[in-house]
Amino acid sequence: MIDALAARPSRRRVLAGGALIVSFALAPRVLLAQTVQGAAAPPLPGSLKTEPMLDAWIRIDADGAITVFTGKAELGQGIATALIQLAAEELVVEPATIHLVTADTARTPNEGFTAGSHSMQDSGTAIMNAAAQARAILVKAAADRLQLAPERLKAEGGAVIAEDGRRVAYGELVAGAILHVRAAPRSDLIDPKNHRLIGKPWPRIDIPAKVTGGVAFVQDLRLPDMVHARVVWPPSYGATLKAVDSAPVETMPGVLKVVRNGSYLAVIAEREYQAIAAMRALADAAQWDETPTLPTEDELFSYLARQPSQLIPVRQDSGSPPPPVQSVAARYRRAYQMHGSIGPSCAVGLFRDDALTLWTHTQGVFPLRAAVAELLALAPEKVRCIQVQGSGCYGHNAADDAAADAALLARAFPGRPVRVQWMREQEHSWEPYGPAMLTEVSAGLDAAGKIAQWHYRVRSNEHSTRPGTAGNLMPAWHLAQPVALPVPKPIPLPEGGGDRNALPLYTIPFADIVYDFVPAMTLRVSALRGLGAYMNVFTIESFMDELALAAKADPVAFRLRHLEDPRARDVITLAAERFGWSNYRRQPGRGRGFAFARYKNLGAYAAVAVEAALEHETGRLRVIRAVAATDSGEAVNPDGIRNQIEGGILQSSSWTLYESVGFDRTRITSRDWSSYPILRFSAVPESVEVHVIDRPGQPFLGTGEATQGPTAGAIANALADAAGIRIRELPLTAERIKQAIGV
Amino acid sequence: MIELTVNGTPHRVDVDPATPLLYVLRDELRLNGAKFGCGLGQCGACTVMAEGEAIYSCLTPVAALQGRKITTVEGLGTADNPGPLQRAFIAEQAAQCGYCIAGMILRAQAMLQRNPSPSDGEIRAAMEPNLCRCGTHMRILRAIRRASNEMRTASAQNPTEARP
Ligand code: FES
Ligand code: FES
Numbered sequence: 001m002i003d004a005l006a007a008r009p010s011r012r013r014v015l016a017g018g019a020l021i022v023s024f025a026l027a028p029r030v031l032l033a034q035t036v037q038g039a040a041a042p043p044l045p046g047s048l049k050t051e052p053m054l055d056a057w058i059r060i061d062a063d064g065a066i067t068v069f070t071g072k073a074e075l076g077q078g079i080a081t082a083l084i085q086l087a088a089e090e091l092v093v094e095p096a097t098i099h100l101v102t103a104d105t106a107r108t109p110n111e112g113f114t115a116g117s118h119s120m121q122d123s124g125t126a127i128m129n130a131a132a133q134a135r136a137i138l139v140k141a142a143a144d145r146l147q148l149a150p151e152r153l154k155a156e157g158g159a160v161i162a163e164d165g166r167r168v169a170y171g172e173l174v175a176g177a178i179l180h181v182r183a184a185p186r187s188d189l190i191d192p193k194n195h196r197l198i199g200k201p202w203p204r205i206d207i208p209a210k211v212t213g214g215v216a217f218v219q220d221l222r223l224p225d226m227v228h229a230r231v232v233w234p235p236s237y238g239a240t241l242k243a244v245d246s247a248p249v250e251t252m253p254g255v256l257k258v259v260r261n262g263s264y265l266a267v268i269a270e271r272e273y274q275a276i277a278a279m280r281a282l283a284d285a286a287q288w289d290e291t292p293t294l295p296t297e298d299e300l301f302s303y304l305a306r307q308p309s310q311l312i313p314v315r316q317d318s319g320s321p322p323p324p325v326q327s328v329a330a331r332y333r334r335a336y337q338m339h340g341s342i343g344p345s346c347a348v349g350l351f352r353d354d355a356l357t358l359w360t361h362t363q364g365v366f367p368l369r370a371a372v373a374e375l376l377a378l379a380p381e382k383v384r385c386i387q388v389q390g391s392g393c394y395g396h397n398a399a400d401d402a403a404a405d406a407a408l409l410a411r412a413f414p415g416r417p418v419r420v421q422w423m424r425e426q427e428h429s430w431e432p433y434g435p436a437m438l439t440e441v442s443a444g445l446d447a448a449g450k451i452a453q454w455h456y457r458v459r460s461n462e463h464s465t466r467p468g469t470a471g472n473l474m475p476a477w478h479l480a481q482p483v484a485l486p487v488p489k490p491i492p493l494p495e496g497g498g499d500r501n502a503l504p505l506y507t508i509p510f511a512d513i514v515y516d517f518v519p520a521m522t523l524r525v526s527a528l529r530g531l532g533a534y535m536n537v538f539t540i541e542s543f544m545d546e547l548a549l550a551a552k553a554d555p556v557a558f559r560l561r562h563l564e565d566p567r568a569r570d571v572i573t574l575a576a577e578r579f580g581w582s583n584y585r586r587q588p589g590r591g592r593g594f595a596f597a598r599y600k601n602l603g604a605y606a607a608v609a610v611e612a613a614l615e616h617e618t619g620r621l622r623v624i625r626a627v628a629a630t631d632s633g634e635a636v637n638p639d640g641i642r643n644q645i646e647g648g649i650l651q652s653s654s655w656t657l658y659e660s661v662g663f664d665r666t667r668i669t670s671r672d673w674s675s676y677p678i679l680r681f682s683a684v685p686e687s688v689e690v691h692v693i694d695r696p697g698q699p700f701l702g703t704g705e706a707t708q709g710p711t712a713g714a715i716a717n718a719l720a721d722a723a724g725i726r727i728r729e730l731p732l733t734a735e736r737i738k739q740a741i742g743v
Numbered sequence: 744m745i746e747l748t749v750n751g752t753p754h755r756v757d758v759d760p761a762t763p764l765l766y767v768l769r770d771e772l773r774l775n776g777a778k779f780g781c782g783l784g785q786c787g788a789c790t791v792m793a794e795g796e797a798i799y800s801c802l803t804p805v806a807a808l809q810g811r812k813i814t815t816v817e818g819l820g821t822a823d824n825p826g827p828l829q830r831a832f833i834a835e836q837a838a839q840c841g842y843c844i845a846g847m848i849l850r851a852q853a854m855l856q857r858n859p860s861p862s863d864g865e866i867r868a869a870m871e872p873n874l875c876r877c878g879t880h881m882r883i884l885r886a887i888r889r890a891s892n893e894m895r896t897a898s899a900q901n902p903t904e905a906r907p
Contacts, residue, residue, distance in 0.1 A: 075840065076838070076839045076840025076841060076842075076877060078839075203833065203836060204836060204838070206838075207832070207833055207836060207838050207841065208822040208825070208833060209822060210838050210841030210844055210845070211816065211825065211829045211832045211833060211838065211841070211844055211845070211848060212776075212816060212817065212819075212820060212821055212822045212829055213774060213775045213776035213816045213817035213845060214775065214822060215775055216775065216841060217775075217778075217842065219778065219779070219842075220775040222773060253759070271758075271766070271770055272766050272769070272770050273758075273759070273762045273763070273766040273770070277759075340876055341842075341876060342778075342780050342786060342788055342840075342842045342843050342874055342875065342876045343778055343779065343780060343788065343842040344779070344780075389840070390840075390842075391840055391842035391876075392839055392842065392876055392877045394876070421779065423782065424780070424781040424782055424783060424785075639836055643836060643882070644839070646878060646879075646881055646882070647839050647877045647878035647879060648878065649878065650878025650880055650881070651876065651877065651878040654878070672781060672783055672785060673781060673785040673786055673874065674785060678874060678876065679878070679880075680871055680874065681867045681868075681870040681871050681873070681880060681884075682867055682868065682871055684867070684880040684881070684884070685881070687881075688881050
């Protein structure tokens with residue numbers, strides 16, 4: 001189902017990866033021959049492609065201590081536990097004996113961002129293979145030492161053991177940096193049927209500290225001599241600081257310094273609450289020039305529709321499709337929605353001896369380092385970024401901005417660690433939101449009730465304005481010498497950004513799919529869990545039900561009619577079966593809905609069925625139960641997958657039912673949880689079931705974002721089933737539903 | 744000087760009496776459990792117990808707690824010796840990022856002390872003030888149910904010792 005256009009970039013990437021390996025391994029003449037023939041050597045697995053040295057991933061000390069390094073970050077998604085499971089499995093040791101070091105520019109491989117549900121594919125694959133190759137090297141070294149054939153030895157419990165019972169500990173074998181070697185393309189992986197750890201629900205290593213008050217978050221760091229900072233943000237986009245009399249604030253208790261640089265205004269104090277009190281006083285004293293730069297909320301979508309854009313083809317078949325027997329068309333909208341982390345963003349910076357250390361909950365320590373180095377005009381080697389967990393981020397929230405604050409303020413106050421945390425209203429009004437989007441779809445059915453043609457257009461800003469440059473850090477916009485946000489480049493297919501999942505996985509003989517990319521931002525936007533997939537899947541899956549209705553087909557059967565991929569069919573069949581789709585009895589005021597997608601058409605498969613109840617008088621829709629089936633390839637930690645999927649379903653139901661960022665011509669009006677309500681316990685479903693299809697030996701497929709879109713589609717379809725109304729605008733608020741049913 | 748008893752230990756703290764309890768707990772007493780979420784009484788991340796009642800530590804000035812007994816998540820057990828709710832949250836793997844969890848546990852603790860056998864509806868109603876953005880709600884509810892069962896069994900077996 002991947003069309004020619006979409007496939008091209010990925011093939012190029014594979015070739016580039018292959019060529020890289022070939023150039024290490026083969027003589028130039030052979031390299032040339034390989035390139036000409038286009039038959040590259042097999043690429044190294046996962047992130048070994050970019051960091052091929054085994055000891056960059058796994059270090060074993062002479063005392064037997066094992067350290068595993070990953071460039072990915074624990075974000076509360078459970079990645080640390082799964083990576084330890086993988087390493088422990090292949091090194092044949094107990095997980096508790098492994099120390100894992102996560103994203104740190106001074107210590108770990110550069111694996112870019114922890115995003116896009118890539119961690120298991122990239123880092124998990126690299127660590128699993130590196131561990132297997134390290135084990136083979138250790139067994140070989142022990143065999144040499146004991147003068148036995150390697151087959152007569154096995155690794156176990158941190159040692160290599162011979163058939164005759166002789167035993168050499170790993171620590172005794174690692175002299176001479178025997179792990180300082182390049183990875184090979186293939187590893188002798190443990191047969192999945194002998195797995196001790198992979199595929200077992202392993203308890204998360206980070207949970208005990210989180211439930212007992214341990215130091216678990218960057219917010220909890222208390223470095224010796226640390227001071228606290230708060231920033232006074234402008235009240236609106238583009239506002240400039242006209243005047244501020246900071247003298248009274250400077251004499252407030254505990255205040256150490258007021259920092260002003262252009263329109264950037266902050267205060268540093270001994271104690272956190274002193275910093276907050278001073279920030280408030282400073283905010284009262286500050287005078288701003290504001291200009292109305294925004295459309296009104298009511299005209300948002302017509303405004304978005306008028307913005308200049310660039311057309312990016314996703315799939316455009318040539319020729320003309322057969323005339324349809326029946327046609328259906330619809331348009332859909334999605335409001336701006338926020339990450340809304342429960343803990344506002346935070347970072348600690350220490351500037352000493354012309355070098356900066358940052359403790360940050362960024363998703364990308366290396367890109368952040370580059371951006372901060374540019375911001376402070378330092379060489380990148382002078383900046384170290386260490387990732388420490390923060391509150392769940394669900395994409396690019398204000399983590400990097402807070403890190404930039406810590407960088408600017410640490411430099412303004414060198415020698416002592418400076419901790420800065422944002423306030424609730426700052427996080428709400430300045431974080432980069434998930435973009436507002438418009439979609440338009442029309443399709444024709446043939447006489448057999450199958451889709452014969454499909455026309456689709458999605459209009460959106462790009463979905464990533466992540467760092468890499470100083471201009472991606474919001475504090476940089478307000479300095480006396482401001483750095484502007486660079487115009488984002490669309491993320492190329494097959495992953496895509498605004499067009500992520502714009503291409504349905506369904507069999508469609510003729511398709512014309514276009515991404516109508518709007519470069520100029522209205523509200524500040526960036527990556528929110530799932531990127532464009534949330535809206536594209538909501539649209540496609542709502543529309544599939546509209547088509548099924550036209551074809552007088554059952555929605556599940558209609559989807560299966562258009563799917564060949566057996567793994568897609570399996571998750572759909574399983575979810576429908578466990579939900580009780582075929583013998584469902586509708587109670588008054590209730591309805592059922594179904595939706596499916598394969599995330600990015602490359603990642604995990606997910607099908608979601610929900611039952612929802614509509615309260616007629618109020619228009620309030622509530623998900624009563626949800627049943628999901630997923631296939632993430634080999635399931636390393638099935639309970640970790642279930643946790644992510646459950647969370648994805650609840651979070652997406654909150655987005656889908658309640659959430660839109662409010663604004664007036666000048667300011668963001670969603671400034672707290674009462675002006676931006678989200679899911680609370682009273683509206684949580686009675687049950688959420690997740691069925692994981694494990695595929696031992698198959699590649700890992702990213703899971704974390706897989707149910708954002710399907711949940712939205714399933715809820716809209718359940719509303720249509722319950723009340724006979726189709727709402728095509730997200731969120732499906734009670735007011736909107738009330739209006740549609742006419743109460 | 745304000746006197747407080749936190750997790751059974753008396754403390755005298757020298758801060759501006761208007762300082763919310765949250766900052767006294769975090770900065771003076773160096774406890775991590777109570778978290779800053781909103782400072783507005785809207786999210787419950789800062790929830791602790793004062794004399795058995797769940798309170799928002801972000802809003803309550805420390806002066807209002809003079810002489811009171813405060814309990815934070817650190818007072819319910821340790822990683823090596825977790826209390827019933829902590830054990831239940833671990834058993835149910837009831838956390839994703841976990842930022843909201845200490846507040847959830849304290850609110851549940853206050854409810855279970857008042858009502859050891861809550862119905863599912865009562866649990867949901869009691870937890871309404873606390874937000875979780877990761878969508879861990881189903882597991883949180885299961886963990887509270889599990890802890891309530893465990894605490895009841897324990898108190899039936901040993902009525903004097905097993906208060907929650
Ligand atoms: S931080 Fe106290 S209620 Fe949100
Ligand atoms: S577990 Fe992340 S906010 Fe609740």
